Amino acid sequence: MSTATEALLAVAQDTLGPVTVERAPDLPAHLTLLADAAGDRYLLKRHTDPERFHAEIHAYTAWRPQLGARAPHLVAFDEGSCSLLVTYVPGRRADRLRPGSTAEERAHRGAGETLRLLHAVPLEQPAVDVAAFLAGRMLHWAVRAHAAALIDQAELRTLHRHAEELAATPMDGVICHLDYQPRNWIVQPDGGIAVIDFEHTRPDALVRDLARLAFRRWPHRPRLREEFLTGYGRDLSDEEERLLSRFAAVEALTSMVRGDERGDPRLFAYGKALLAAIL
Structure with missing residues (x-):
């Protein structure tokens, strides 16, 4: 030892x-x-x-x-x-459930129920300027991507405009987990979903906790989105849908930079394809 x-x-x-x-x-x-x-x-x-x-x-x-x-x-x-x-939370990680199974759908519903509880936690004072913070994060990742020659100057300018639009977008802040995806969900023996890994948790925009699911899991499995939002207790508003789409740039840039740094070609390719679809 x-x-x-x-x-x-x-x-x-x-x-x-x-x-x-x-x-x-x-x-x-x-x-x-x-x-x-x-x-x-x-x-x-x-x-x-x-x-x-x-x-x-x-x-x-x-x-x-x-x-x-x-x-x-x-x-x-x-x-x-x-x-x-x-x-220790006993159970099985949700990312090990068989894709397309009823168990996977149940896990998404349970994860929606758990996230609803977290998002209901009252925000601390003073209030967080979520829009300005997120715009800053977008620029942070854009600059890192440009420095690593992952995007060109024209793409950087476009992302600056996206950040300006994001900074001017009204949004409510909630307590977000910020790595809310099946690898951090534990399917408990009674079928409920527990969540682990709170090292990224902070006040943020509500739909930020849905971003990785929305871009990585749900495009080809709309049923999972339906189950998740059923557990969450409501559908997204039109404004929340538009805001979620704006986070595609942050998701893309983060995936490209992380994929490049870690030598993960799949993560990099995913981020690059997502960025190309929105620019």
């Missing part, structure tokens, strides 16, 4: 007492599955980015309680190692 792992286990033991590491080959390296003396299981998550660590701690303490049993509970955290200890 590495020294780093031993130090992290000490964080858990300070709260839980003696713990054992359970074998979990499907978990990424930054997650460790633990069990206490009573057999209850927990996840120890280590961050490398202090900003994301603090964002996740804030999400767990300020907004997660609204979700009840539909999310893990924060048990403890350690500033020095940027690690947090949360309860």
Whole structure:
């Protein structure tokens, strides 16, 4: 066992007492599955980015309680190692359900129900200027894409105009998960959907939580959109539909830059095709 792992286990033991590491080959390296003396299981998550660590701690303490049993509970955290200890949510990741299955449709409906609870959390004061923030994010990704020679000067100018239009678009802010997709949904034994991974959570435009689903999952599976919005409790308004379409540029740019940086040709090609469709 590495020294780093031993130090992290000490964080858990300070709260839980003696713990054992359970074998979990499907978990990424930054997650460790633990069990206490009573057999209850927990996840120890280590961050490398202090900003994301603090964002996740804030999400767990300020907004997660609204979700009840539909999310893990924060048990403890350690500033020095940027690690947090949360309860383990049993179940199956929704991205491993068979595409086209009834189970996949049920998962989308349950995910809509869970997101409705999160979006109902009252916003903190002062109010966030969501439009200005999102316009800034669009420009951030556009500049990065241009610097990496992924877009040309004419495309950059067009994206500047898109950002100006976005900044002038009225929109309401809600608490958003911001990585709301099946890989972060857990199908629980009772069929309900729990959500994990709150490191990106912050106030944002409501439809931002639908963007990855809208552009990656729903175009060829409209039934999934229907099930999700049934669980969410309402359809999108015309204004929300138009705003969602504006986020295509942010989704495209993010996917292109990330795909290029990570050497992921599929993600890059997806982003490039999406950008070409809107410019």
